[in-house]
Amino acid sequence: MKKILVTGGAGFLGSHLADKLISEKNDVLVIDNFFTGNKNNIAHLLNNPYFELMRHDVTFPLYVEVNEIYNLACPASPVHYQHDPVQTTKTSVHGAINMLGLAKRTGATILQASTSEVYGDPEVHPQTEDYWGRVNPIGLRSCYDEGKRCAETLFFDYHRQHQLQIKIVRIFNTYGPRMALNDGRVVSNFIVQALSNEDITIYGDGSQTRSFCYVDDLVDAMVSMMNTPKEIVGPINIGNPTEHSMLELAEIILKLTGSKSKLVFKPLPSDDPKQRKPDITQAKDNLNWEPKVSVHDGLKETIAYFKKVLGA
Numbered sequence: 624m625k626k627i628l629v630t631g632g633a634g635f636l637g638s639h640l641a642d643k644l645i646s647e648k649n650d651v652l653v654i655d656n657f658f659t660g661n662k663n664n665i666a667h668l669l670n671n672p673y674f675e676l677m678r679h680d681v682t683f684p685l686y687v688e689v690n691e692i693y694n695l696a697c698p699a700s701p702v703h704y705q706h707d708p709v710q711t712t713k714t715s716v717h718g719a720i721n722m723l724g725l726a727k728r729t730g731a732t733i734l735q736a737s738t739s740e741v742y743g744d745p746e747v748h749p750q751t752e753d754y755w756g757r758v759n760p761i762g763l764r765s766c767y768d769e770g771k772r773c774a775e776t777l778f779f780d781y782h783r784q785h786q787l788q789i790k791i792v793r794i795f796n797t798y799g800p801r802m803a804l805n806d807g808r809v810v811s812n813f814i815v816q817a818l819s820n821e822d823i824t825i826y827g828d829g830s831q832t833r834s835f836c837y838v839d840d841l842v843d844a845m846v847s848m849m850n851t852p853k854e855i856v857g858p859i860n861i862g863n864p865t866e867h868s869m870l871e872l873a874e875i876i877l878k879l880t881g882s883k884s885k886l887v888f889k890p891l892p893s894d895d896p897k898q899r900k901p902d903i904t905q906a907k908d909n910l911n912w913e914p915k916v917s918v919h920d921g922l923k924e925t926i927a928y929f930k931k932v933l934g935a
């Protein structure tokens with residue numbers, strides 16, 4: 624039985640990852656400071672003898688014995704990561720240093736949940752892993768984007784300097800049940816607005832595109848990445864390359880919810896990337912992975928979850 628640490632495991636992605644690791648008969652320790660995470664996301668695991676929850680902030684060192692570390696701790700939505708930008712950078716950078724230090728001490732393999740935000744507002748489309756990105760170092764999103772970029776640097780330097788076994792995945796927009804209600808991400812925003820029959824807010828003219836990956840697909844890819852041979856370190860893009868404009872997404876959600884909401888248009892926030900789409904050739908070749916869940920099926924599951932949470 625492997626002892627596996629999931630940082631940020633009470634969050635959206637971390638809680639689904641913990642579910643999968645527990646279902647595969649591992650011994651799982653989740654640490655979280657509950658900044659954006661929620662005990663409800665993992666309440667169903669608390670009585671499992673192979674599941675353990677610890678309140679801990681990754682900006683402080685931690686000493687535990689583990690074989691694998693999935694480093695997910697970090698607020699992921701602009702509303703949350705811009706709330707305390709200094710803490711966001713500390714979480715990415717000091718968090719990475721502390722978790723890499725733990726991996727060095729225990730000999731654990733460590734996987735970093737990096738992000739498509741490392742590409743910034745890209746000039747290359749779709750984004751391949753060898754693209755270095757176009758990131759504003761001093762903007763409102765920089766605490767997150769540059770923090771994640773620095774974390775990748777630290778991972779590679781620990782790998783080169785201390786021979787640590789590292790894995791980096793660059794996650795593109797992912798959605799599904801347990802996303803926070805009020806995190807301002809487009810999928811949760813649109814669904815909550817549609818279910819409450821409120822206006823659906825589109826930033827810009829709605830022509831900007833995003834690709835959306837369903838959480839089950841994402842978690843499968845993360846676990847496959849962790850289990851690759853040690854020469855495979857990444858970074859590897861994980862996401863769904865099928866693109867949807869914001870207008871298209873709003874229309875699918877209106878249809879699936881049967882909502883009477885109207886679309887309203889507001890100015891684009893600063894540094895909002897116009898287009899984002901992963902090239903997933905490396906994930907296909909190295910992980911034998913590609914997303915299976917259609918946006919239609921994934922949204923149905925997500926809407927069912929939000930209906931329950933909202934009592935709609």
Ligand SMILES: NC(=O)c1ccc[n+]([C@@H]2O[C@H](COP(=O)([O-])OP(=O)(O)OC[C@H]3O[C@@H](n4cnc5c(N)ncnc54)[C@H](O)[C@@H]3O)[C@@H](O)[C@H]2O)c1
Binds near residue numbers: 680
């Ligand atoms: N969801 C996405 O579309 C997406 C895309 C790219 C990257 N990611 C990355 O995946 C990871 C998980 O994202 P998510 O969508 O589940 O977000 P989330 O906000 O739901 O989860 C993050 C978790 O980390 C915890 N956390 C934050 N700061 C912490 C700290 N200092 N110490 C301990 N715990 C802390 C939060 O309480 C929360 O439980 C993040 O690192 C994020 O950057 C997510």
